[in-house]
Amino acid sequence: MPNQPLTGKVALVTGAGRGIGREIALRLARDGASIVAHYAHSKAGAEQTVADIEAMGGTAAAYQADIAKRLEVQALFAAIDTNPGRLDIVVNNSGVSTGGLLADLKDEDVDWMxxxxxxxxxxxxxxAAKRLPDGGRIINFSSSVAKYPLAGAGVYSAVKKAVESFTESWARELGARNITVNTVIPGATSPGMMDGSPEYRTFFENASPFKRIGQAEEIAAVVAFLASPEASWVTGGHILANGAANT
Ligand SMILES: NC(=O)c1ccc[n+]([C@@H]2O[C@H](COP(=O)([O-])OP(=O)(O)OC[C@H]3O[C@@H](n4cnc5c(N)ncnc54)[C@H](OP(=O)(O)O)[C@@H]3O)[C@@H](O)[C@H]2O)c1
Known part of the structure; x- marks a missing residue:
């Protein structure tokens, strides 16, 4: 297909077996990138993502890792070094959320998030910093809940704010190599982690003047821009994609 901005690039998308990550993998593949479709537990989902990319004429492979474990991440990158053997774009999409009141704090929830x-x-x-070439991309994921914290979501909000801080620091560190680092800040989005909470879906629909929540494809479009050569001067930034929801 002509005019594919990511032709010749390899993109790692974490959590590509479902939710927003799957849509990002499909979108970057449509833009010409070869995809490393990472998963932790959704093996069948990641294999479906790979099959869908191959069906559209693209290239992809599925790799497993629990990203909370450094040794597993190192093994993931060792596998990428072997095949496809290069990496240009990293999308840190994987994320988990659970709520709970401060007085009921559970160690396992904190450790997980x-x-x-x-x-x-x-x-x-x-x-990635050891491998990305000149012009590489790192795209991190925060949440609008970090901008508008909700009661009972303090840990999730705080760790997402930490990711935004990573972005600002890494952009300065890696800018000397023309690598950009940015954050995408989605609001409530489907398919994704909102899907199991219909009451929250209604709450977030009403918080936006659009009276709906976002679609994963709309988040993938923001990622596609940041991954593209067009975004060469956009770095250290955080793009809020939440339909102007005020929460
Ligand atoms: N959807 C929303 O409303 C919304 C709003 C704001 C921000 N976000 C952010 O957007 C990103 C994507 O969210 P989503 O809605 O697509 O979530 P989701 O549908 O719940 O999917 C979560 C993803 O995280 C991956 N994951 C879970 N545990 C992992 C682990 N230990 N190691 C590596 N990957 C792991 C999952 O992979 P497996 O299934 O393979 O385990 C899955 O692909 C997250 O960073 C989330 O915080 C989402």
Whole structure:
């Protein structure tokens, strides 16, 4: 297909087996990138993403890792070194959320959210920093809940804010190599982690003047822009894509 901005590029998308990550993988593949479709638990989903990309004439492969575990992330990158053997774009999409009141704090919830949402992107970016060529891209994921914290979501909000801080620091560190680093900040989006909470869906629909929540394709479009050569001067930024929802 002509005019594909990412032809010749390889993109790692974490959490590409479902939700927003799957739509990002499909979109970047349509833009010409070869896709490393990472998954943690959704093996069948990641294999479906790969099959869908191949059906449209693209190239993709599925790789498993729990990104909260540094050794697994190192093994993931060792596998990428072998095949496809290069990496240009990293999308730190994987993320998990659970709520709970401060007085009911559970160690396992804290470890899970800090591990997947904050340590995971850090471990991924550390390996990527050793490999990304001039013009590389790192795209991190925060949440509008970090901008408008909700009661009971303090840990999730805080670790997503930490990711935004990573973005600003890494952009300065890697800018000397013409690598850009940005954050996408989605509001409530489907398919994605909102789908199991119909009451929250209604709450977030009413918070936007559009009276709806976002679609994963709309988030993927923002990622596609940041991944593209057109975004060469956009770095250290955070793009809010939440339909002007005020929460
Ligand atoms: N959807 C929304 O309303 C919304 C709003 C704001 C921000 N976000 C952010 O957008 C991103 C995508 O969210 P989503 O809605 O697509 O979520 P989702 O549908 O719940 O999917 C979560 C993704 O995270 C991956 N993941 C979970 N545990 C992992 C682990 N230990 N190691 C590596 N990957 C792991 C999952 O992979 P497996 O299934 O393979 O385990 C899955 O692909 C997240 O960073 C989220 O915080 C989403």
């Amino acid at each position: 800090v591990g997947v949402n904050m340590l995971g992107p850090l471990y991924i970016a550390s390996e």
